[in-house]
Amino acid sequence: MDHSRHVRLTPGELTPDNLADATIYGPGDEKIGSVGHVHGTGPSALVVIDVGGFLGLGAKPVGAPLTGLDFMRDEAGTVHAVTGWTKAELKKMPEHVER
Numbered sequence: 001m002d003h004s005r006h007v008r009l010t011p012g013e014l015t016p017d018n019l020a021d022a023t024i025y026g027p028g029d030e031k032i033g034s035v036g037h038v039h040g041t042g043p044s045a046l047v048v049i050d051v052g053g054f055l056g057l058g059a060k061p062v063g064a065p066l067t068g069l070d071f072m073r074d075e076a077g078t079v080h081a082v083t084g085w086t087k088a089e090l091k092k093m094p095e096h097v098e099r
Contacts, residue, residue, distance in 0.1 A: 001029055003082055006072040014071060015041055022071065023080045024049055032087040036061050043067055051090045062093040 003025075009018065016038040026032040033051040036059075040046060045066040053059030069081040 001025070001074075003072060006074050006080075009071040009073065009079065011042055014043075014045065014066060018079055019047065019071060019081075024069065025080060025082045026086050027084050028086075029082075030087070032083075032085070032090060033059070035081075038066075039063075048096050049090060051087060060091060061096040062090050063096040064090070064093070 019035050019038050022035045023031055024033045024035065033049040036048040036050040038045050038047050043066060046063045047066050047069060048061050048063050050059035050061050064083075064085070068085065069083050071079060071081045073079055
């Protein structure tokens with residue numbers, strides 16, 4: 001996917017509602033997960049990424065800082081993100097557990 005024509009979200013758009021279920025693409029432009037949910041807003045937010053699994057089953061939730069993700073909208077208005085993390089790196093992160 002060519003992300004060069006996609007519009008980056010403004011800091012005010014980085015809200016849990018806008019980011020929910022967004023697809024996350026890795027450095028090779030492969031799908032590596034999706035946003036499960038977000039804790040907080042703005043640059044200090046923690047994004048919980050569901051990594052791996054199939055059709056939502058067996059995915060591992062990991063917490064990642066929002067600053068490690070570049071969220072944008074494509075031509076159809078769909079929000080997604082790109083990151084330098086690989087799927088393997090995300091899978092090595094500790095599992096996010098809700099408290």
